[in-house]
Amino acid sequence: MRRSEVAVEPHKGRVKRPNGATLWVTPSCNSDIGRFINLLVSMHDMELMLKLKLFEPRKGKKMLIEETIRQFKDCVNDWIQALHQLGEKPTRTAVHRFAYKKLRQKYSQLHTDVLQEAMDLAIETYRAWLNNPNKGKEIPRFDKDCIYFEGRCVKFDRHFISLPLAGKRVWLPMHVPARFKQYLQHKHGRVVLKKVKDEYYVYVSVNIPEPEPYEPRGWFGVDIGIRHIIVVSDAEGEVNWFLNSAIGWKKNMECRISGLQRLKDKGVKKGVWRVLKRFSGKVKNRQSYINHCIAKQLVLMAKMWRYGIAIENPKGLRKGRVGKRNRKLLHKWAYRDLINKIVYKAKLHGVPVVFVNPKGTSRTCSKCGAKGIVKGRIFVCKKCGLKLDRDLNASRNIALRASPRFEKRGFHMEMVI
Numbered sequence: 001m002r003r004s005e006v007a008v009e010p011h012k013g014r015v016k017r018p019n020g021a022t023l024w025v026t027p028s029c030n031s032d033i034g035r036f037i038n039l040l041v042s043m044h045d046m047e048l049m050l051k052l053k054l055f056e057p058r059k060g061k062k063m064l065i066e067e068t069i070r071q072f073k074d075c076v077n078d079w080i081q082a083l084h085q086l087g088e089k090p091t092r093t094a095v096h097r098f099a100y101k102k103l104r105q106k107y108s109q110l111h112t113d114v115l116q117e118a119m120d121l122a123i124e125t126y127r128a129w130l131n132n133p134n135k136g137k138e139i140p141r142f143d144k145d146c147i148y149f150e151g152r153c154v155k156f157d158r159h160f161i162s163l164p165l166a167g168k169r170v171w172l173p174m175h176v177p178a179r180f181k182q183y184l185q186h187k188h189g190r191v192v193l194k195k196v197k198d199e200y201y202v203y204v205s206v207n208i209p210e211p212e213p214y215e216p217r218g219w220f221g222v223d224i225g226i227r228h229i230i231v232v233s234d235a236e237g238e239v240n241w242f243l244n245s246a247i248g249w250k251k252n253m254e255c256r257i258s259g260l261q262r263l264k265d266k267g268v269k270k271g272v273w274r275v276l277k278r279f280s281g282k283v284k285n286r287q288s289y290i291n292h293c294i295a296k297q298l299v300l301m302a303k304m305w306r307y308g309i310a311i312e313n314p315k316g317l318r319k320g321r322v323g324k325r326n327r328k329l330l331h332k333w334a335y336r337d338l339i340n341k342i343v344y345k346a347k348l349h350g351v352p353v354v355f356v357n358p359k360g361t362s363r364t365c366s367k368c369g370a371k372g373i374v375k376g377r378i379f380v381c382k383k384c385g386l387k388l389d390r391d392l393n394a395s396r397n398i399a400l401r402a403s404p405r406f407e408k409r410g411f412h413m414e415m416v417i
């Protein structure tokens with residue numbers, strides 16, 4: 001019997017078996033209490049940051065944006081000045097009382113909420129500066145090309161955004177990718193308008209309700225590989241999935257980078273550092289993009305199969321589990337970023353994720369549980385004769401550890417009733 005199918009009388013509180021043992025119930029069971037816990041779990045919102053590009057505004061609107069950016073910058077700096085005049089660690093209310101009237105008059109064109117946002121930003125900047133032990137004598141200056149808007153003073157209508165700019169509210173057209181449309185209907189928080197190289201972007205933070213994770217039919221074990229980026233497998237071995245496409249590319253890139261580095265050290269060529277800088281940015285971007293693709297594929301596949309995802313606990317990563325030679329290889333991929341992306345996408349799609357203690361997963365036989373040996377790429381079990389790719393064996397072990405029969409207390413929020 002699966003644990004979620006255990007019959008529980010909902011209204012009696014603590015359920016005791018005749019022999020006095022307490023029953024374990026998962027939140028997704030059919031009891032009232034289970035439903036109540038579900039409600040608590042699903043009340044969490046997750047915050048998404050959407051980046052939307054504005055279409056090139058007309059000349060008049062562009063000038064208005066520029067003017068507002070300039071005023072906002074000055075306004076933040078004036079708030080910082082006021083904070084500094086007040087002295088040691090001023091409170092919000094004190095600053096407000098001290099300078100609001102004066103600044104309200106000076107920046108009469110700015111929206112009230114924008115003025116407030118400027119104050120918050122100034123307080124943030126000033127506090128960070130106060131806490132910095134290496135601060136100079138000069139008070140900080142705010143010098144970014146952006147405007148902060150409080151969520152409630154910004155409106156959206158299809159692909160238009162309405163912003164209260166200096167003295168006037170305007171509708172600006174923007175590009176909304178199809179996948180973002182659903183998110184814009186939710187409640188949004190702060191909106192930031194940013195100017196990057198003559199183009200305008202708006203950053204919108206939206207709170208969307210986290211979908212309730214489903215009860216998984218099984219688990220995909222994800223092994224952080226050494227020669228593959230990740231290896232995915234389930235406990236039965238129906239899915240065996242190697243993802244290694246980008247390792248070769250990265251090696252190639254690193255060869256070129258180290259070649260350039262040598263040139264730079266020798267001082268042979270001028271301007272090598274500029275090429276190097278461009279290269280490092282490229283590697284980072286591409287890596288992040290590949291991680292995004294892998295995470296997306298994995299999460300969508302898990303959702304289709306209605307499986308959960310089991311990953312080894314990232315805390316132990318890069319420590320202990322692998323030898324010196326292989327540890328160097330592990331450093332060559334942004335695994336932390338990959339795991340973060342998997343977890344975040346899984347949350348978005350309601351796919352359950354569990355972290356598993358990876359200790360011994362590479363040396364245990366996934367078929368019989370005995371200790372085996374690793375010869376190069378192959379894992380060999382002497383007891384049952386299993387011969388398998390070492391990473392595949394490890395990923396199956398991880399999937400096994402997440403399965404309910406191993407009684408791992410990870411994602412299953414077990415409650416004693």
Ligand SMILES: [Zn+2]
Nearest residue numbers: 365368381384
């Ligand atoms: Zn075995």
